[in-house]
Amino acid sequence: MTSAGSSAEGLSGPVDVCIDRPLLSLDRPFTYDLPAELGAGVGSLVQVPFHGRATRGWVLGPTDDLPTRMLAVKKVVSPVRFFDERQLALFRWVGERYVAPLAAVIARAVPPRVASEEVGRDLPDAGATLTGAHDPSAGSVLAGYRGGDRALEALDGGHGAFVARPAPDDEQSLAVDAVAACLAGGRRAIVIVPEAIPVPATASALADAFADRAALFLGGGKRSRYRRWLEIGAGRFDVVIGTRPAVFAPVDNLGLIYLARESHPAHREDRAPYYHGRDVALARSRLEGAACVLASACPSAEASALGLPTISPATRRWPPVEVVRPGPAGRAPRLVKALETTRRGFVFSPLPGYGIAQVCRSCGDPAACASCGGLLRAAAGAVTCVVCAASGRCRSCGGTSFGVRRGGAEDVEAWAGRAAPVPVRRLRDEEPARLPGSDEILVGGADDVRDLGAGGLDLVAILDVDLADRRPGLAARERSLATWMEAIGWARPQGRAIVQASSPGDPIVQALVRGNPDRFHVEETRKRQEAGLPVGAAVFRVTGSAALEAELRAFDPSTLLVSPSEGGTVCLLALDPERVMAFGTRLRELAADGVVDRVEAEPHL
Structure with missing residues (x-):
């Protein structure tokens, strides 16, 4: 990212633009003529005419794919370059892996814009490194771990991926140690935590260890998050600690992505593009030549199946x-x-x-909610339905006194x-x-x-x-x-x-x-295989017309479950990851033809 006041090469002539319309049917670049005097470049937010309306979009770069009729970019909306070529490569990977519109990926990767934060800000050039508190002794914790020497070598060189199982009392110190080793090699680090409230102990430990070299990108209001994002992109910090969106943080010279509590469900985005922080962290580390550490006392089945080297305590460090x-x-x-x-x-x-209501004391019938037939729970001195939250009344006689199984x-x-x-x-x-x-x-x-x-x-x-x-x-x-x-x-x-x-x-x-x-x-893993949803498979839930099933069968899914829905079809399928790119290409065509309405990657099952 190039902030206001930073220098970057401008483009002119035909350019690809990603229209800010997160629809799979429109998930392709549109060509516009970019006037040189606008000073826009890759990542610029611009205004363009689209179907007779002024619409915003992002410049993706020059193109040789020229249409017979080409409209001009009207204006530059912001002086900020919201991404560069490296980040764009990651955004495209996310869009392809999760079959999501590029516009939806950019919307999740970049916080909502606050225009007043872009005016008159004195930001250092990207690439500047600040001095702060004395770095902790790099490698002192990792050196005592099985596989730690290999991890330290990778952190120094900025490459390789690992699964770390820290001892319970080392969870924070291992993260600090890994980041210190990365900084000692002259590169920057991103640490991703699953939650913001309360501030995780890992985040606090890193902030304390690296002082003004570290940025907390956790929660906050719209204005403060955008301000902090601008500061990160301008190179003000060497360490960024944040929740799931921090995996996209505009950090140059990246040497480490550290994913804390990797198996936590909050690392999965519940809105389009439905990405998982683990997969994006691994992809970004490959694209940028950085190291990646997936840390958890209990790694997920997906992380375990990757076959990555493991970092673990050299001796038993577990309570009896x-x-x-x-x-x-x-x-x-x-x-x-x-x-x-x-x-x-x-x-x-x-x-x-306190317990579950078992029987109505008035009529002797099994306890069930009078409104919906749901389970009744005793809590805080009252009985309520766990389904509809109605006050507890017997479905048979309307009684309110129940025998409770504590x-x-x-x-x-x-x-x-x-x-x-x-x-x-x-x-x-x-x-x-x-x-x-x-x-x-x-x-x-x-x-x-x-x-x-x-x-x-x-x-x-x-x-x-x-x-x-x-x-x-x-x-x-x-x-x-x-x-x-x-x-x-x-x-x-x-x-x-x-x-x-x-x-x-x-x-x-x-x-x-x-x-x-x-x-x-x-x-x-054996149970998942028997269920037809093997670990490592790419799973999608696709909604569309009656013609959808036949189209999906052409990709030879290991599992395809089809359910009729109101006016259409819902399909759940598991694919070999090697087929996802071709699958996504076809779904985009089907979306343009009205056959596909919605695609959700890795749905909660």
Whole structure:
């Protein structure tokens, strides 16, 4: 990116323009004549006539594909060059991999423009390197890891990709160490974290370590995000720490992309172009000759299947984990006894509320919502429907008194509070995630397991492991395992963990005991293969007309599921990644012909 005030070569004559219309049917460049006096170049936001209207678009570069009639670019909308040739290559890769309009990719890669932020800003030229706090000793953590020497060599040279499984108490220091090694080699780094609130401990550790050389690109309002993006593009920072969009940050001389908590679902974009930060990070590192580190206590099946070198502790750095069977009322006697001596602890209870209504006390019928027939849950002293949120009334007689099967965070708070020598508190929905204070035990669920730093807890208890098989979603078990492993990591260095499970030999339970998900991934990969959605396949959900099915079968998908919808067809298919480019080309043609309405890559299943 070239900021206002920076110099860059201008273009003139015929140029390709990406029209700011994120439609697959219009996903091709349009040729316009660019007057030299406008001073526009690659990445310039311009105004052009399009179907009789003034429309914005981005200049992609010169072209020899000349139409019989060529209109002129009307004006330059902004002095900012929003991308350069290197970034454009990445945007095109994303558009091809996820079968998405280039305009949609640019819209996700660049924050919304605030014109007043472009006026009169004194920004340094791109390529300038600032001096800041003294860099941490590069390589001091990685050197103690298996595969660390190879990673340090790659970071120094700026190439190669790795999967890192940091020890729980090294999660932040490993990121700092990798970035320091990159900077020591004279290149810049991007670190991607899945969440912005609360500020992840990894982001805070990097900001503290690199001071004014580091930029936090987390959350914020429209104006502050655009201002920070301009500063990044102008070369003001050597380290950029941000959420998913930071993978596109306009950083020159890039040497490292570090993806923290790689298996976290927030790394996947839920809007077009539906990209995954992992895949884009790997692609950008290849395109720009940088190193890429995918870090997670429990890497995803997709990351594990890549066959990348692994960075892991040279010795066991995992808390002792004891597996116990659930006892009466869902609590094992061993767990209750352990709570009696716990001063700081965390009890993971995935179910909210006090319990589930089982039977109407008025008529004896099974409990069901009178409005929609949904499940009724007791929570905060009231019974409500988990589906429509209506007040709990019996579907048969309208009664409001129910027999409740206890089991939920409120119930856990009650019985754990009776056993523990310190206060036990349940984290409420409105409370930010945090670690327990001194002499405190917290009860929380998946939303409370965040990047909060080293825990140092006496005890971490994982309840209701058996429920993982009942959760919907192709990767539900994997996501549960990743969350549990992050929580158990809080017991380092002196604490322990207790896991309640009816099947101690289940690969998901054994992964918790070993602190290693490899065998679990083997089992999950087999299940995914049997389900027809193998790990590594490109999966798409395509909506269109009745002619869609025949068109998709021509690509010989490993799986094709077809469902009729109102006035059309919805198809779910899994493709060999090698076929995606040809697949995307054909879908763009079909979109122009009205056969394809919508394409969603890697849908949540």
